[in-house]
Amino acid sequence: MYRCHLILLSFVIFLVLSGCWDRVEIEQRGFVVGVAIDLAEEQSGGASDGDQQIELTLQLANPRGLGSTTTGGGQQKAFLNISGTGSSIFEINRDMAKQTSRTPFYEHLKVIIVSKELAQKPGLFSKTMDTFIRDPEMRRSVKVLVAEGKSKNFLNMESEQEKLPSLKIESIIKNTRKNASIIEPVRIGKVHQLLLNRNSYVLPTISLVNNKLKDEGVAVLHGKSNVLVGTLNKTETKGLNFIKGETSSGVFHVNVDGDSVIYEIVNAKSKIQCEAKSKDDLKFTVSIEMEGNIAEDYGSKDDLIDERYLKKVESKIEQEIKNIAQQTIDKVQKELKVDVLGFDRRLRRTDYDLWEQVRKNWDRGDNYFAKSDVNVEANAIVRITGVADQTKSGIIE
Template sequence: MLPRKVLCTLYLGCTLLLLTGCWDRVEINQRGFVVGVAIDKPEGDNGKNQYKGTYQMIVPGGLKQSSGSTTGQGNSMNPHAGQAYFNISTTENSMPAVAARIAGRTSRSPYFEHLRIIIISSDVAKNKANLPNVLDFFLRNSEMRRGVQILIADGKASDVLGIYPNNESTPIDYISSIAKNNQKTNFMLPESRIGDVHEYLIKNESFVLQTIKKEDGGVTLNGSALFDGTTKQLLGFLTGEETQGLNFITQRVKGGIIESHIDDQVVGFKVERSNRKFYVQQTSPGHMKFTIKIIVEGTLDKSITNIDPSEGKTVEALEKSLQDKLASTTNKTIKKLQHSYKKDALGLGPYLFQNHYKMWKPIAENWDNGENLFSQAEVDVQTKVIIRRIGNIFESTKEQ
C-alpha cells in the first residue's frame, strides 16, 4: 500500500488536471471595444423586418491624440491616424447575427464590456415587439452591464453616431455628457438605463424613454418617447414642455427652470426642490378622481425691471404666476396622455396597485386597455411654488 503522503500528492496532481484556467481569455489588444450601438430599419426592407446595426468602436491609439480632432464619419475600416473611433454598419435578421457579421469584418472582435449607449430609431421602435427583440441580445450578453443607456432616436439612429463630438473624443462621450444634464434642465428625462427598461417590459406598464434628435450639427435630448406597455411599441413623442410637466408629476425633477410672465416680462425660477403627492377617490366602480399636489421650492433666477422682488405682495404675485404656469404645463401633459394616446405614463396605475390594491384589482385589465378607464379618470392638479431666495441683486438695469 502506498504511503499516505504519496496518495495525497497523486490526488492533488489529478485535481490540477481538472482546472481549466482562463479558458476564455482574450488579450486586450485583440478586443474591439464597442462604446455605442445604433439600430435602424434598413432602406428597402420590404417587410423583412431586418436590422441595420451600427457599432461605434474605439481606436485606443487615437485616444492619445487631441480629443475630438476628427469626426469619425462613415463606416471606414481604416480610420485616419489619430482618430479615436470609427463606425461600422451591417444589416442582418437579428442582433446576434449583426454582431457575428461585424466580427467577420473587423480585425478585433466586438467586445461589449464598455458599451455605454444603445440608440434605437423610431422606425424600429414603432413596430410591435421590436424593442424587446432588440434588447434581448444585450440583456442576455454576459459582457453587458445593466447601466447601459437606452435612447430613442427621432429619425435615423446611425446619423446620431456620425455627429461631430464637440469638446469630447467621441460622439458617445458627447451624448453621454448631455444626457446627465437633467440637473440643469427639466425638459428631458433622466437617463433611461437598460435595467430599468427591462423592468418596464416585464411589468406591462406604459412608459417613456429618453429621446435624441440630430439637430444643427449636434444633438438635442429634449422631449421623451412614449411606449405602449402591452404591445411594447412606440406610440409617439412628447415635446420638451410636455416632458417637463411629466417630470413634475412623476417626481423626476432634479433642477432646471420654470418660466412665466408678469407685467409682460419673463420670470425665471430656478427649481431646487420638488415634491409630489397623489390622492384618489373612487366616485363609482369604474371612475376615479385623482388629486395631484405639487410643491416646488427654489430661487428667482431673473430680475424684473421696475419690480422690487423683496416686497411681500410682489413675491406673492410672482409665486402665483409660476403656479399657474406649472399647472398649465402639467395639465397639457395630462390631456395629451389621456386623450391623444390614452396611455398612463403618469404612474397613476402603479400608485393604485401599490397603495389601493382592492380598488385597483377590478379595473386593472381595463385601465389603459379595453374600456380605458384611465382616459375617463378625473385628474386635478394643485400647484404651490415657494420662492426661498430672490438672488443677489434686486435689479440689473436702472432707469435714467
C-alpha cells in the same frame, strides 16, 4: 523515486496552469461602446421566418486613436463603426466578426440607440432588447435612447470634447440637472422591469439639428403593445417631469404686470393622490410643490420684498406650472391614452384589489386611465430674491 514523482508532478502543473481557454488578448478585443439599431433599408428576400430585417451598427473604441495627442497615434480615428444586416441581433453580431479583426466585447457598452421607426413597428423594440437583457456579458446599466431619423448617424457625430460619439451622447443625457425638459436616462434594467410589468413608459429622444446633438423630448411607448405611440415635445416633457417630481432644476419665465420675472427652480416635489371609489370613479390629484429663487426681475414698479408683490409672483408661477402640467396630461391622457405618469403604480399602492380589477383594461381596452379625473394643484415658493432689491429705481416720474 521521490524525485521522479516531483518531476512528473511539475510537468502536470505546467500542463494545467499554463492553459487558459478563455484568453483573449486585449489587442484583439473590440470594446463596444455604443450600439445603434435601425430598420434595414430594404428587405432582402432571404428572410424566410418573416422577421423584420434590422441593421445593427456597433461603435468600437480604437485605443490608438484615444491616446492623448502628444503621445502620437497620429490622425487615427478614435472609433470604428461597423454595420450588419440580418433578422436577429445575435446573428448579425456573429456575422460582424468577419468585418473586424477584433471580437466585439460588450462589458463596456454605454448606450443603445434605437431609431424611432423601429420602435413604431409592433413588438420589434422588445425583440431587439432581448439579447441585451439575456446575454451575461451585458450590463443592466446601459442607457437606452430613441433617435429621430437614422440612429447610426449619431455614432458618426463630430465632437470636440469627447473623442467617442457614444460617450458624448451618454454624458449629454446625464445632464438632466441643468434642464427641466430632459428626463432621467433610462437604463436597460429598468426597461426589462417595465416590459415585464407591462407599464407604459417614456424613453429620452435625441435628434440631430444641423449636425448638432439635441436631446429634448421623449418617446412614449405603450406597455401592452410595446409600440412607440407618440412623442412629447419640450414643454410637455417639462410637465411630465413636474408631475413625476423628477425636476431638479430649470428656469421659468413668467410675466407679472407686463414685466418678465425669471424664476430658477431649486427643488421640486410632487405628490400623486388617488381617490378610488369604484373603477368608474377614479380621481387623481397631482400636487406639485416647487421651491426656487428669483434670478432676474425686469420689473421696476414694485418691491420684491413687498409681500403682496411676492405673492403675485408666486401665484403667477403656480399658474404657469398648472398650465404646463395640464398640457402634458391632456396630451397623455386624452390624445395618446397611455399612462406614463405613474398613476397605475399609485393606484396599485392605494387600492390593490381595485387595481387587480382594472389592470387588464388600464391604458388599453376600456381604458380606465383615460376616463379618470385628474386635478392639478401647484404651490410655488420663492426662497431667495437675490442680494439686491431692484436694479433701477421704481419711482415713475
